[in-house]
Amino acid sequence: MTFPELRQRIISGAVGGSMSADVRFDFGYIDSLINSARATLIKELFKEIGVVPPVYYQPYFPDYVEDMQDSANYSTFYMPDLIPLDGTSDGGGFVGSITCHQQFNQVNNRSEFADMQRDRIMKAGRRAVVLITKGRMEVHYKNKIKEFRMEIIAADPLEVPSFNLNYDEYPIDANSLSRLDDFIMKIHLDRAQNAVSDRIANNRDDSSRPFKPQQ
Amino acid sequence: MKINIDQVITRTKFRLKLTNSTLANAYLEKLIDEGARHLDKIDNYIVNCAELDIDCIEAKLPDHYDELLCFKFPGTSCVGCCETVITNPADGTTATIPSGCGCRRIFVANRQLLTNFCDTGVNACWWGNTFEVQNGMLLLPTSTTATTIKVWYKGANVDDDGIMVLDEDSERALSAYAAFQFAVDNFKKYDRYQIESWKREWVAQKNWLKGSAVKKDHQLHLPAVAAIANAIFLDPWLTADRNM
Numbered sequence: 001m002t003f004p005e006l007r008q009r010i011i012s013g014a015v016g017g018s019m020s021a022d023v024r025f026d027f028g029y030i031d032s033l034i035n036s037a038r039a040t041l042i043k044e045l046f047k048e049i050g051v052v053p054p055v056y057y058q059p060y061f062p063d064y065v066e067d068m069q070d071s072a073n074y075s076t077f078y079m080p081d082l083i084p085l086d087g088t089s090d091g092g093g094f095v096g097s098i099t100c101h102q103q104f105n106q107v108n109n110r111s112e113f114a115d116m117q118r119d120r121i122m123k124a125g126r127r128a129v130v131l132i133t134k135g136r137m138e139v140h141y142k143n144k145i146k147e148f149r150m151e152i153i154a155a156d157p158l159e160v161p162s163f164n165l166n167y168d169e170y171p172i173d174a175n176s177l178s179r180l181d182d183f184i185m186k187i188h189l190d191r192a193q194n195a196v197s198d199r200i201a202n203n204r205d206d207s208s209r210p211f212k213p214q215q
Numbered sequence: 216m217k218i219n220i221d222q223v224i225t226r227t228k229f230r231l232k233l234t235n236s237t238l239a240n241a242y243l244e245k246l247i248d249e250g251a252r253h254l255d256k257i258d259n260y261i262v263n264c265a266e267l268d269i270d271c272i273e274a275k276l277p278d279h280y281d282e283l284l285c286f287k288f289p290g291t292s293c294v295g296c297c298e299t300v301i302t303n304p305a306d307g308t309t310a311t312i313p314s315g316c317g318c319r320r321i322f323v324a325n326r327q328l329l330t331n332f333c334d335t336g337v338n339a340c341w342w343g344n345t346f347e348v349q350n351g352m353l354l355l356p357t358s359t360t361a362t363t364i365k366v367w368y369k370g371a372n373v374d375d376d377g378i379m380v381l382d383e384d385s386e387r388a389l390s391a392y393a394a395f396q397f398a399v400d401n402f403k404k405y406d407r408y409q410i411e412s413w414k415r416e417w418v419a420q421k422n423w424l425k426g427s428a429v430k431k432d433h434q435l436h437l438p439a440v441a442a443i444a445n446a447i448f449l450d451p452w453l454t455a456d457r458n459m
Contacts, residue, residue, distance in 0.1 A: 050232040088401055089236040096237075103221075105241040121248055122241040126376050129241070 001177070003158065003170045006034060010184055034170075035156050037183040039083050041176050042153060046085045055173045057093050057151040058160045062137065064146040075144050079137035081155040091153030095130050098149050104128040104139070113140075216383040223247045223381060226390040230413070231397055231405075243393050244378075250392035251379035252371065254421060256428040259379070261372045266365045267353070274353040274364050279371040283348055286366040288359075384427070388420030 001009075007030050046052050062077035069076055082091030096103040105127055107113045113131045116122040123129075124140035128148075131138045139145045154160050157171050172180065224243050228234050252259070260281055266289070267274040276283070347354040353366065372380045381389065395413035398405040 051235055085236075086404065088231075088233060088239055088404065090238060092238065093235050094237070103237050103240065106237045107241070108238065116241060119245065120377060121245045127241075130237075 001170055001172075002167065003031075003034075003165055006170050006172075007031065010034060010181070031158070033184050034180070035158075037180050038157075038172055038176075039155060040183065041172075041179055042083055043085060045176070046089070052085070052093075052153060053173055056153050056171050058154060058157055058163060058171055060150040060152050060154075060160055061098075061162065062148065062150070063161070072144075074138045074140045075146060077137045077139070078161075079132055079135060080152070080159040081135070082132070083153045083155050091155070092130075092132060093151035093153065095150050096148060098147060100149070102128075104130045104148065106130045106132065108132050218381050218383050218386060220244060220247055220378055220381060223386050223389050223393070226386060227393040227397070230390060230394040239397065243397065246393035246396045247381075247389050248379050250389045250396075250417075251381055251385065253392070254385060254388065254424055256385075256425055257432045258382075258428050259372055260369045262367060263370045264365065264367050266363055269355065269359065269362055269364055272355045272357060272359050274355070274366070276348065276351050276353055276366070276368065277370060278351070278377060279373045280351065280368050281371065282369040283353070284367040284369060286353070286364050288361040289363055289365055385420075385424055388417055388424055391416040391420060 007027065010030055010033070042052055042056055060080070062079070064075060064077065068078070084090045090108060092106050092108075094100065094103070095106050105122075105124075107116060107129060108131075110131065110133065113129065116129065117124065125142050128139055128141035128145055131140065139148070152160070153171075157163055158165060224240060224247065227243050227247065228239070231239070233239050262284065263277070263279075265277055267276070345356060353364070355364070374380055391413045395410060395417055398410045398413060402410070
């Protein structure tokens with residue numbers, strides 16, 4: 001199911017199948033609900049079975065942009081946010097060479113990375129180490145790495161550059177779609193739909209009064 | 216058969232259900248290398264050779280060095296050695312042995328030992344030199360003029376990066392060790408039964424590996440022991456000659 005299809009499914013469910021121009025169901029709001037519900041489902045799934053099914057992963061080939069480079073010692077790349085799973089796993093699945101023969105070590109905070117540099121075995125150089133921080137990724141190795149691949153569980157799959165909104169399947173498994181519906185409908189949209197909005201611009205709370213359009 | 220440490224990392228990740236991430240790889244590699252050293256098997260140590268630079272009569276020994284076997288200054292060759300012919304009084308046979316060469320310098324690892332040597336009255340101390348090994352440095356006599364030295368030493372069986380070279384037999388033990396240590400560090404994620412079973416597996420495998428290594432070592436050295444025994448008991452006079 002592509003993302004526009006999924007989005008339409010959620011909106012249709014919320015308004016009983018009819019189209020609506022209600023601002024509470026605008027795309028930005030619905031998109032964020034779908035992504036956050038997916039993140040919750042992934043965490044639940046991981047807790048339940050200990051792994052995340054492959055359908056949730058997206059291939060990511062970071063682009064080496066010369067203007068982003070701020071050091072001669074490592075390469076810097078843009079990095080979409082990942083979904084943290086627990087203390088020992090996160091949404092960074094495979095990180096390594098294009099051919100997948102070589103794996104890079106991943107680390108998610110600079111303090112841990114600095115500790116690793118003091119260790120003979122863990123320090124970068126013997127192996128490539130990928131330091132992922134907010135929106136940014138550094139690849140430390142004995143020489144500059146400009147090309148590699150990742151399989152990631154992005155917090156927002158639409159932010160992965162290779163994702164085509166109109167054609168690519170949204171990374172969620174078919175079994176979880178109904179749980180996604182339930183999660184969004186019960187927790188978010190019910191609340192949003194049942195809340196009466198104050199539509200009279202008179203500097204007063206009129207949400208308890210019925211809305212009568214002006215003649 | 217020797218295996219790469221990556222193979223053990225993979226096995227450990229499968230045990231720990233961490234195959235969907237490389238976050239723990241570096242730490243697991245460290246634990247596996249640590250486990251390999253803790254195995255303390257006889258064949259964990261091998262004979263190595265290295266040519267070292269001498270600076271201020273000191274030479275830095277390799278990091279994985281454990282025990283010095285012998286050393287030689289490059290370029291010294293045994294020229295003009297005398298040969299002594301000794302006759303076996305029992306059967307009249309003769310044997311030729313090199314002796315009394317000026318180039319045959321004896322290095323003694325301990326100064327006190329050299330002193331004791333002199334005290335025996337054999338008057339051998341004039342051709343003796345002492346050396347010391349301290350803090351991973353080989354300290355040579357002050358008379359040393361050479362700039363390099365070739366050493367043979369026993370050291371941990373490591374690759375170019377200083378990581379232990381692993382036997383296929385030890386894969387199970389090492390992955391159990393790494394899994395046990397990792398699970399103890401992340402005890403909320405793994406249950407006690409699992410942690411304990413990995414610990415038991417590590418201890419059992421370690422004992423088995425150590426026993427097997429001793430057995431293999433014994434088999435390997437059996438001919439040498441037999442040869443020495445034969446030499447001593449069957450032809451003691453010649454044996455003594457060759458060890459003069």
